[in-house]
Every structure is written in C-alpha cells, then in structure tokens.
Amino acid sequence: MLNPCSAADIQTIVHARIRAILEDRGDENIVIAGDDKLNATLGLTSMDLALLVSELEAELGVDPFAKLVSVTAVRSVDDLVAAYRLAFAPAAATPDDGLAEAARRAASRRARMTGG
Amino acid sequence: MSRTILISGGSRGLGAELVTGFRAQGCNVASFSRSKTAFIEAMEGSADFHWQAIDGRDHEAVHGFVNDTASRFGRVDVLVNNTGIATDSVLPLMRPDDIIDMVDTNLTAALLLAQSCSRVMLRQASGCIVNISSVNAIRGHEGVAVYSATKAALDGFTRSLARELGPRNIRVNSVAPGYFETDMVKGMEPAQMDRIARRTPLRRLARIEEIAAAVHFLASEQASFITGQTLVVDGGITC
Numbered sequence: 001m002l003n004p005c006s007a008a009d010i011q012t013i014v015h016a017r018i019r020a021i022l023e024d025r026g027d028e029n030i031v032i033a034g035d036d037k038l039n040a041t042l043g044l045t046s047m048d049l050a051l052l053v054s055e056l057e058a059e060l061g062v063d064p065f066a067k068l069v070s071v072t073a074v075r076s077v078d079d080l081v082a083a084y085r086l087a088f089a090p091a092a093a094t095p096d097d098g099l100a101e102a103a104r105r106a107a108s109r110r111a112r113m114t115g116g
Numbered sequence: 117m118s119r120t121i122l123i124s125g126g127s128r129g130l131g132a133e134l135v136t137g138f139r140a141q142g143c144n145v146a147s148f149s150r151s152k153t154a155f156i157e158a159m160e161g162s163a164d165f166h167w168q169a170i171d172g173r174d175h176e177a178v179h180g181f182v183n184d185t186a187s188r189f190g191r192v193d194v195l196v197n198n199t200g201i202a203t204d205s206v207l208p209l210m211r212p213d214d215i216i217d218m219v220d221t222n223l224t225a226a227l228l229l230a231q232s233c234s235r236v237m238l239r240q241a242s243g244c245i246v247n248i249s250s251v252n253a254i255r256g257h258e259g260v261a262v263y264s265a266t267k268a269a270l271d272g273f274t275r276s277l278a279r280e281l282g283p284r285n286i287r288v289n290s291v292a293p294g295y296f297e298t299d300m301v302k303g304m305e306p307a308q309m310d311r312i313a314r315r316t317p318l319r320r321l322a323r324i325e326e327i328a329a330a331v332h333f334l335a336s337e338q339a340s341f342i343t344g345q346t347l348v349v350d351g352g353i354t355c
Contacts, residue, residue: 047238047284054235066179 034078062087120189125199146185172225182232195233222266247290278344287343294350296322317352
C-alpha cells in the first residue's frame with residue numbers, strides 16, 4: 001500500500017470529484033452509479049477527465065495512468081475507481097477484475113483500428 | 117498575489133535572463149537544470165526562488181519538481197519550456213545516440229514538462245505556456261536538421277495544445293529566436309557571425325534581453341488574447 005486509503009475511501013473520493021465537476025458544469029440532483037459511463041452517461045469530455053485525473057493525483061498522490069493502466073481502458077465510474085485501487089494495491093489486481101476486462105476491450109479496439 | 121513562473125534550464129543563457137527578469141517583476145521563480153552555476157548559487161536561500169539539479173529527461177523527477185513547485189508557491193502560472201541543446205552536424209554523420217538525445221532533450225522533455233504543468237494549470241483554471249522554438253523551425257539550414265525537426269515539432273505542439281487547453285483558460289505560444297548573443301553562438305567563427313548579421317535586415321544579432329522581452333510579453337496580461345502562435349524574434353532574417 002502506498003497510502004492508507006481503503007477501497008471504500010477511494011470510491012467516495014472519486015465519486016465526490018466527479019460530482020464536483022458535474023456541479024461546476026451546472027448539473028443538479030446528481031446521482032452517480034458505478035456502471036455509469038463517464039462519457040456516454042455523465043457527459044464528461046476528455047478535458048473533464050484530464051481535470052479529474054489531475055485533481056485525484058493532487059488528493060491521493062498517485063496517477064494510475066502514468067504507468068499501470070491505459071486511460072483508454074477506463075469507460076465507467078467503476079473502471080476509474082478500480083484504476084485508483086490498483087494504484088494503491090497493484091499486487092491485489094487479478095486478471096478477472098473489471099479493469100482488466102476493460103483493458104482487453106481497449107486493446108481489441110486499438111488492434112481493429114490499426115489493422116493489427 | 118505573486119505569479120509563479122517555472123523555467124526549465126534557468127542556470128545560464130536565455131533561461132538565466134528570464135529568471136532574473138521574472139524575479140525583478142516580483143514573481144516566484146522555479147527552475148531546474150543539470151548543473152548548478154554561480155548564477156544559481158547566488159540566489160539559493162531566497163524565498164522566491166526554487167531550484168533543483170534535474171536532468172530534464174528524467175520525467176519522474178521533473179513531474180515531482182512541478183508538484184513541489186505547486187505545493188511551495190501554491191500554483192504554477194507560467195511555464196517557459198526553455199531547455200534545449202544544439203549541435204552542428206549533418207545528419208548522415210550524426211551518431212544515432214546523439215539524434216535520440218537531442219529529440220529527448222528538445223522535444224520529449226518539453227512535452228512531458230508541459231503535461232505536468234498543464235495538470236496544475238487545469239486545477240487552477242488558468243495558465244500560460246511559452247515554448248522556446250527557433251527560426252530553424254521555419255527555414256532550413258544545413259547542419260541542424262535534427263534540431264530543426266525538434267523545434268518545428270514544438271511549434272506544432274504549441275498550436276494543437278492551444279486548441280486543447282484554450283477552453284480551460286490556458287494559453288500556449290512559442291517564441292522563435294534568431295541568432296542571439298549567448299553561449300550557443302560562442303563557438304561560431306567571427307566571419308560566420310558577420311555573415312548572419314549581413315543577411316539580417318536589422319544587420320545584427322539579437323541581444324538576449326530582446327528575446328526575453330518576447331517571452332515576458334507572451335506571459336503577460338498584455339497577451340491575454342494570444343494563443344497558438346509562434347512569435348518570431350529574428351531581426352527579419354526569415355521575412
């Protein structure tokens with residue numbers, strides 16, 4: 001562990017940061033679910049996600065997207081939470097977790113786009 | 117509130133000139149370079165100055181330096197991407213490692229420093245980035261093909277990054293100096309410097325403070341509606 005953040009703490013912090021960005025945009029009565037898609041459901045743009053990652057790095061002191069996880073693998077709120085949990089406990093990650101599946105989907109999309 | 121300016125390669129040349137100028141304006145200044153010079157030693161211990169020995173190609177150290185600067189001064193208002201190396205050699209004779217080193221130093225390091233600073237600037241919803249380019253990005257010259265490639269890439273980076281960050285109130289520009297009186301032209305033969313001066317409409321090389329003035333302008337409120345541009349400061353040699 002790099003930090004004493006529990007899995008529940010990480011989820012709370014990530015949800016709070018997403019909520020703050022949506023509130024800044026003028027959204028009201030925000031309810032965030034784990035399977036909400038960051039872009040398709042919540043309407044977060046790439047730059048919103050960049051701000052979110054920056055704020056989470058400032059708060060949590062880690063950036064899972066620097067080395068551990070490709071940001072293209074993150075589509076849902078749960079994917080994002082999983083990425084930060086992975087940053088705190090990389091040894092606990094298993095090939096069957098949701099993020100690994102998301103990473104496989106992203107790799108498959110990239111392979112199709114490049115003809116690889 | 118004092119602005120905080122981060123300048124890569126602030127220990128000598130244009131970087132040192134910029135450190136002096138921004139401190140004279142009352143700004144907090146943070147800088148890193150590979151080695152400490154007498155110029156840096158003279159400022160050590162000043163509350164408004166933060167320096168660390170870092171090789172700009174050490175991306176993790178640079179990222180940590182940016183975050184330390186933001187913690188120490190509370191923000192990063194301006195980044196001047198100044199570090200650069202130049203060697204005079206035709207491409208077929210260059211060692212591959214020297215080509216890679218120049219791309220890493222002049223381009224990759226600048227992109228990653230801008231990435232780290234842009235994250236701080238996103239959080240504060242404001243900022244300004246000035247990349248130090250070169251007239252070699254605009255006109256071809258023998259012996260500087262790789263250098264030209266890195267600087268032209270930096271200008272392309274400037275334009276696209278300005279598009280990305282503009283909606284978040286972050287401006288991105290570059291300054292393309294012509295030849296100016298600094299350590300980088302010390303190795304030139306007098307005849308070569310005379311030739312450059314003759315080709316220049318203003319008939320001389322730039323003084324270093326004239327290049328710094330362009331950076332100060334782009335970093336100032338006077339340039340608040342300028343982004344995505346390359347300001348050429350060359351006495352007219354490319355016109």
